[in-house]
Amino acid sequence: MIRYFLIYFLLAMAINAPCSVVADSAEVELPSGFEDNKRCFQCHGQKFYSFENENSGRTERKAMNPNFVYNSQDFYKGVHRNFACTDCHSPDYTTFPHPSELRLEAMYTCLDCHGGDPTYAKFRFEVLDEEFHKSVHSTRHSEDFNCWMCHDPHSYKRMTSGEFKISEIVSYHNATCMECHANSYNFQRISDDIKPELKEIHDFLPNFELHFSAVRCIECHTSKLDTMWVNHNILPKEQAVRNCVECHSTNTILMASLYKYQNLEARKERGFLNSVILNEAYVIGANRNEYLNIISFIIFGLTFVGILVHIILRLMK
Amino acid sequence: MAERLYLYPIWLRIWHGINGILIVILIITGLSLQYSSNEYIRIRFDLAVSLHNISGILLSFNYVFFVIGNFVTGNIRFYILEWKGLADRIFKQSLYYISGMFKGESTPFPVNKDRKFNPLQKVSYIISMYVFVPLVIISGLALLFPEFIIHRVLGFSGIQLTALLHSATGFLISVFLIIHIYICTTGKPVSKNFKSMWTGWHE
Ligand code: HEM
Numbered sequence: 138m139i140r141y142f143l144i145y146f147l148l149a150m151a152i153n154a155p156c157s158v159v160a161d162s163a164e165v166e167l168p169s170g171f172e173d174n175k176r177c178f179q180c181h182g183q184k185f186y187s188f189e190n191e192n193s194g195r196t197e198r199k200a201m202n203p204n205f206v207y208n209s210q211d212f213y214k215g216v217h218r219n220f221a222c223t224d225c226h227s228p229d230y231t232t233f234p235h236p237s238e239l240r241l242e243a244m245y246t247c248l249d250c251h252g253g254d255p256t257y258a259k260f261r262f263e264v265l266d267e268e269f270h271k272s273v274h275s276t277r278h279s280e281d282f283n284c285w286m287c288h289d290p291h292s293y294k295r296m297t298s299g300e301f302k303i304s305e306i307v308s309y310h311n312a313t314c315m316e317c318h319a320n321s322y323n324f325q326r327i328s329d330d331i332k333p334e335l336k337e338i339h340d341f342l343p344n345f346e347l348h349f350s351a352v353r354c355i356e357c358h359t360s361k362l363d364t365m366w367v368n369h370n371i372l373p374k375e376q377a378v379r380n381c382v383e384c385h386s387t388n389t390i391l392m393a394s395l396y397k398y399q400n401l402e403a404r405k406e407r408g409f410l411n412s413v414i415l416n417e418a419y420v421i422g423a424n425r426n427e428y429l430n431i432i433s434f435i436i437f438g439l440t441f442v443g444i445l446v447h448i449i450l451r452l453m454k
Numbered sequence: 455m456a457e458r459l460y461l462y463p464i465w466l467r468i469w470h471g472i473n474g475i476l477i478v479i480l481i482i483t484g485l486s487l488q489y490s491s492n493e494y495i496r497i498r499f500d501l502a503v504s505l506h507n508i509s510g511i512l513l514s515f516n517y518v519f520f521v522i523g524n525f526v527t528g529n530i531r532f533y534i535l536e537w538k539g540l541a542d543r544i545f546k547q548s549l550y551y552i553s554g555m556f557k558g559e560s561t562p563f564p565v566n567k568d569r570k571f572n573p574l575q576k577v578s579y580i581i582s583m584y585v586f587v588p589l590v591i592i593s594g595l596a597l598l599f600p601e602f603i604i605h606r607v608l609g610f611s612g613i614q615l616t617a618l619l620h621s622a623t624g625f626l627i628s629v630f631l632i633i634h635i636y637i638c639t640t641g642k643p644v645s646k647n648f649k650s651m652w653t654g655w656h657e
Contacts, residue, residue, distance in 0.1 A: 343503055347600055381499035385490050419613045422490035422499070429618075433625050440629055444636050447551075451640075454556045 168213055170221030176231065177222045178209045188233055211292035225290065247284045268369040278327055286327075287313050297366055303395065310353045310367075341379060351420075352384070356394055366394070385422035459656040461570050466529060467654060469520045476513045480506060481628050488621060510594045517587055532570040533580055543573040555640065565656055575637070582630045586623050593620035 180186035184206060187198045212218065223230060227239050251262045266284075269275055274282045296309045317323045317332075324332040335349075342348050357378040359368035383390050462470075483506040486497040496502070524530040546562045551574070554562070563572040571579060596602060596616050641647040650656050 341500070343500070343507075344600070381503075382490050385487070385499055419617045421487050421503075421617075429622070436625075436629060440632055444632070447636075450556050454558070 168218045168220075170219060170224070171213075173221040173223065174209070174212075178207075180233075181205055181207055182209050207291040215289075215292050215294045217290065217293070244285070247288070265367075265369050272369060272371040273373050274371055282327060287316075304350065307351060307353050307395070310355070311349060314354045352391065353395060356384070356391065368394075382422070384420060387423060389420060389423040391420065391423070459565065459567055460654055461565070461656045462651055462654040463527065463529070464654065465519075465523050465527070467651060469516060469523060470651060472516050473513070473520070476509045476516065477627065477631060479509045480513065481624065481631070483509070484621070484624050507598060510591070510598070514591045514595065517591060520583070531568075533576065533583075535576065535580065540573065540577075544577065547572050547574040551637075551640075578630065578634070582627060582634075586627050586630065590620060590623040590627060593617075593623065 180188075180201060184201055184203070185198055186201050187196050189195075190197050217225075225245060227242055229236055229239055248262060248266055251257045251260070252266075253263075269284065274286075294309075296306045315335075317327065318335055321332045324330075336345055339345055339348075355368055355371070358371050358374075360370060360372060360376075378384075378390070483497060483502040486502045487499070487506060490496060490499050490502075497505070524533070543563070550559065550562050561572065563569060565572075593616050597613070597620060600613050638647040638651075641650075646657065
């Protein structure tokens with residue numbers, strides 16, 4: 138009885154393992170802007186808001202513009218969780234209705250705060266900025282397309298390090314691109330063109346969904362020579378990777394990009410090149426287990442030698 | 455000369471021919487996928503994937519045909535194992551292959567209308583047809599529809615384990631194929647068994 142229970146328990150654990158996504162530690166201590174932001178979230182945190190109308194003297198309930206609604210939980214998981222809204226936006230937003238000239242307010246760019254700051258040197262903001270300005274997004278749409286388009290100021294969080302599962306990194310990353318490339322409304326905020334269907338463009342890939350859940354878009358859409366973890370130079374589509382073997386071979390480009398951190402860590406621990414991909418995904422052609430390889434060569438070898446000896450003996454008879 | 459026996463009915467020969475061709479395609483494309491590379495010229499990866507998938511699906515249908523055919527025509531009787539004394543019989547047959555046949559001895563289990571296979575053949579056919587081939591088909595179909603695979607099994611990727619099972623079984627089938635074809639050349643003359651498989655008649 139107990140044995141069955143144990144087996145059941147183990148199975149349940151195994152099946153549920155992917156659901157137990159890392160708990161966020163951010164919520165332990167309150168972010169510094171928390172109190173100030175409550176006021177803004179009262180209106181910008183939900184679909185409807187109420188306010189005292191001084192003219193009529195009544196409390197009125199209205200629908201909020203859905204583009205101006207932000208999830209406070211996402212905000213406090215983001216990299217800028219310690220900010221008050223009014224650190225980036227004018228303090229005059231504390232009044233309602235908001236003064237109309239605030240609409241013309243100039244927004245900060247990433248480099249305004251992060252440029253030249255040694256604290257953030259490891260992110261290489263200047264290099265990323267340069268790369269971004271070479272990308273199709275920037276060259277075709279100039280300043281309409283800026284860093285905030287992908288780095289939502291109200292939710293962007295960092296997924297760049299070995300501590301996340303590759304599947305989590307991939308889905309977060311690709312969701313960023315899908316925000317426009319799978320959503321006509323957002324796409325047309327930038328472009329007059331019709332958004333092409335991702336599935337149709339990529340129908341050269343067998344099992345499109347599996348690929349999109351296992352590799353980042355930038356694996357194929359940025360230069361593979363660049364080993365930056367998050368390459369920001371999106372190349373024109375003609376230069377996208379189409380050749381399967383770029384990934385499906387032992388010298389897979391994924392080693393230098395997507396699997397880089399996991400790879401470095403695994404190598405430190407075990408010095409065993411295959412171990413990384415082995416546990417995260419099965420990339421045909423790239424997952425070759427050295428031991429199994431050797432065993433199969435030995436078995437094939439023995440088979441052939443056996444047959445050869447047999448033939449010789451038959452001929453001698 | 456022993457009596458002529460009609461051992462390989464037409465449906466079996468058709469099954470066997472299709473099976474052989476498909477398995478060879480699967481082995482070649484499978485190896486090409488497993489060892490895909492940019493430096494050496496192999497079958498183009500996407501082409502190999504398509505060929506491998508199509509052949510695998512055809513092989514599955516062909517396998518179902520084989521199993522049904524075996525039951526319907528009664529050919530299954532050659533595949534029923536008599537456990538008693540099995541080890542002895544296998545030993546005897548092995549001894550014949552590794553020594554008796556060089557001394558000109560005659561085969562210990564000659565073919566007759568109730569005994570198509572010698573014990574060693576029987577066991578290897580049962581293992582390959584009712585263990586290896588089903589395993590390779592099931593794991594292959596699972597890889598084709600990975601959404602059905604349990605995502606993680608005790609800390610390992612389910613796809614990873616399935617793929618391992620698939621390539622390992624594929625490998626074992628390749629080994630079977632090599633030995634199978636070689637053993638078939640031990641007829642007298644060498645072409646005898648192949649002729650039987652072609653005409654259906656055991657001479
Ligand atoms: C493509 C190369 C192949 C050749 C030249 C070949 C040749 C032969 C020959 C000559 C026989 C008749 C001799 C005997 O009864 O042992 C035979 C029977 C048989 N072969 Fe093959 N074979 C090939 C591939 C395969 C493969 C890939 C499989 C299975 C995975 C297979 C399974 C069988 C089975 C089960 C029989 C017995 C059929 C029956 O009578 O019920 N063969 N083969």
